[in-house]
Amino acid sequence: MATRTPDAIDAVEFNNMVTPYTRRLFDRLSADGLGLAVVSCTLSERNRHWRLAGESGFHHEVLRGVTVEVGPRRYAHLNRGIFRTLSRLRPRLLVLNGFYPSMLLGLLWARLTRTPIALRVDGGAGDMPMSVYHRLFRPMLLRHCRAVLTCGAKGAAFFRDAGIDERRIFRMPLVPAWDGPNAAPDMASRGYDLLWVAEISDAVKNAGFFAEVAARLNRIRPGLRVRVVGAGPDQQAMIATLTEAGITFRHDETVPWDEIQAVFCDARLLLLPSWREPWGLVCNEAMQCGTPCLVSPDVGAADDLVVDQVTGRVLPLDVEHWAQAAAQLLDDAAAWRRLSEAGRTAMKGRGLGASAATYRAMVAFVLRSETNGLA
Numbered sequence: 001m002a003t004r005t006p007d008a009i010d011a012v013e014f015n016n017m018v019t020p021y022t023r024r025l026f027d028r029l030s031a032d033g034l035g036l037a038v039v040s041c042t043l044s045e046r047n048r049h050w051r052l053a054g055e056s057g058f059h060h061e062v063l064r065g066v067t068v069e070v071g072p073r074r075y076a077h078l079n080r081g082i083f084r085t086l087s088r089l090r091p092r093l094l095v096l097n098g099f100y101p102s103m104l105l106g107l108l109w110a111r112l113t114r115t116p117i118a119l120r121v122d123g124g125a126g127d128m129p130m131s132v133y134h135r136l137f138r139p140m141l142l143r144h145c146r147a148v149l150t151c152g153a154k155g156a157a158f159f160r161d162a163g164i165d166e167r168r169i170f171r172m173p174l175v176p177a178w179d180g181p182n183a184a185p186d187m188a189s190r191g192y193d194l195l196w197v198a199e200i201s202d203a204v205k206n207a208g209f210f211a212e213v214a215a216r217l218n219r220i221r222p223g224l225r226v227r228v229v230g231a232g233p234d235q236q237a238m239i240a241t242l243t244e245a246g247i248t249f250r251h252d253e254t255v256p257w258d259e260i261q262a263v264f265c266d267a268r269l270l271l272l273p274s275w276r277e278p279w280g281l282v283c284n285e286a287m288q289c290g291t292p293c294l295v296s297p298d299v300g301a302a303d304d305l306v307v308d309q310v311t312g313r314v315l316p317l318d319v320e321h322w323a324q325a326a327a328q329l330l331d332d333a334a335a336w337r338r339l340s341e342a343g344r345t346a347m348k349g350r351g352l353g354a355s356a357a358t359y360r361a362m363v364a365f366v367l368r369s370e371t372n373g374l375a
Contacts, residue, residue, distance in 0.1 A: 005059045005089065010035040011363050012089050013120070014106045015097035016077060017042050018060060020177030020257045021281060027057040028356040034363065037089050041077035041102050042067055061085060065102065076100040083109050093366050095120055095149075099129075099138050107141055116366050118147040122174070123278030124154025125161070126298055138162075146366040149359065151279050152304045170365075172358040173350035176285045177257050184290025184344060185265050187336050192227040192250075193217075194326065195267035195291065197260070197282050198274075200232035206273040206296070209317060211238045213271065215245035216323040221330065224248070227267055229255050264289035268336065269326055273317060274299055280306075284350065287311065287343035292336060294325060305350070311342045 015022070017040050029036050037059040045067065065079030079102045086094065086109045094110045095118045096103045110117045119141065128134070139162070142148075147168045148159050156169050194214055200207045218224040226242060226249040235251075242249045255263055264270070270286040272295045279300035283293045287305070293312040295302045306312035313325050329336045 005037060006030075006035040008035045009037050009089050009091040010367070011093040011095055011118075012037045012039055012086065012091035013095045013097065014039045014082075014086075014103065015120075016040065016075065017044055018056070021175055023056055024177050024352060025175060025355055025359070026060075028352055029359055030058040032356055032360065034360055037061070037091065039063060039082075039085055039089070041065060041079050042075075045075050063102075077102045079105075082106055086110075087113070091115065092370075093118060093146075093363055096141070097121065099134060099141055104137060104141070107144065111144065116146045116370050117141075117144055118149065118362060118366055119145050120149040120172075122151050122155065123300060124152070124158045126154070127276050127278045127300065128158060146369060147362045149362055152300050154300055154304065168365075170358050170362040172362075173355050174279055174281050174284060175350070175352045175355045176281060176288065178261055178285075180285075180288030180290075180344070180347065181261065181265060184340060187268055187330075187333050187340075190266050190268045192225045192267045193221075193269065193330055194224065194226045195229075195264070195270045195286070196227070196238075197229045197263070197270065197285075198272065200228070200230045200235040200238050202234045202237075204274060204276050205232070206275050206317070207232065207234050207238050208241070209273045209319065209322075210271050211241035211245075212319045213273070213322045213326065214247055214249075215241060216319055217326050218245050218247050220323060220327050226250075227263065228252070229260070229263060260285070261289060264291050267291055268330060269294060271322070271326070272296070272299055273322070277301075283312070284347060288347040290340040290344050292329060292339040292343060294322060305346060307346075310339075311346045312339060 026038055040062045043062050063079035063081050065077055068076045082105045094115050096106055097120050142162055148164055149170050149172045150156055151174045156171055159169050196210050198205045202208045214226050224247050226247055228251040231253040264286050270291050270293045272280055275298055277299040283301045283306055286293050293306050295306050295314055296317055302314045308314040315321055
């Protein structure tokens with residue numbers, strides 16, 4: 001699972017777990033010459049179904065510990081061996097990926113060893129947990145941050161409002177684990193009208209809303225074809241709604257991440273009506289395949305990557321509104337093509353190279369500030 005430890009470690013990223021898309025980023029950073037090691041709280045959380053084949057190109061260690069589910073799709077980790085592992089690796093910079101107990105122990109190690117810290121976290125004000133725990137400990141962690149990596153405008157605004165200087169905020173685009181096709185299929189060649197790729201839950205992803213939109217759209221445009229990829233607590237309710245509406249659909253609980261490009265390329269529209277979505281990487285995946293996205297304002301990518309009427313649609317959570325917007329695009333090939341092409345163009349500036357360059361710039365900024373006594 002791990003390559004040999006770099007001779008000199010510029011940064012340790014202390015995260016919950018390595019995902020297919022962060023693995024791709026870490027591989028690129030290591031290939032670019034950054035002395036990087038990754039320490040994870042767990043190999044995988046219970047709601048994740050991906051597999052990571054082969055060896056990574058970076059040094060990676062997984063700590064032992066316990067995991068507690070503290071909310072819908074939110075997990076807190078408490079690990080042992082944090083001080084021992086970080087002291088052995090002795091990075092010049094520690095990059096934390098959250099605010100839960102293990103991260104705070106990482107912060108304590110950094111304070112005791114005078115190691116600068118940075119934070120990499122998704123989400124903005126609408127998605128940040130506001131428990132008593134977070135209101136107490138998040139400001140404490142932010143006071144000691146030398147820099148913050150965030151994926152979008154909403155995250156940058158949150159950290160500015162929290163008192164982080166603009167120079168210390170680095171906007172690093174999230175990058176899918178795979179590249180889009182060289183040429184995207186046109187609308188006529190795609191087999192499904194609507195696509196869902198997410199956990200099937202009402203509490204976070206608003207899965208029931210998607211099913212209601214599909215049912216209403218099928219009444220407007222009979223013969224709707226729907227593709228659903230995902231599993232979750234509300235999947236039976238979604239399936240029942242689609243079935244009762246007489247909709248032709250295909251449901252796969254999982255599709256391997258390295259095979260899912262074909263799923264996006266065979267769909268005309270992706271719908272993501274989440275109540276809470278720190279970013280919504282599924283939008284990046286869809287748009288690099290030329291699949292326009294309809295999203296709620298609560299999706300982090302809304303009004304950032306997905307710009308209403310420019311690269312997709314950002315719509316208030318009203319079933320009739322969504323059904324009509326989807327119908328208009330499905331019935332207007334020229335309008336669909338404009339959004340499809342604009343989405344692919346928007347994704348070209350948010351690729352792996354740009355993401356890795358931003359991460360390296362953040363590391364260089366912190367280490368330069370430390371050397372010059374500007375921290």
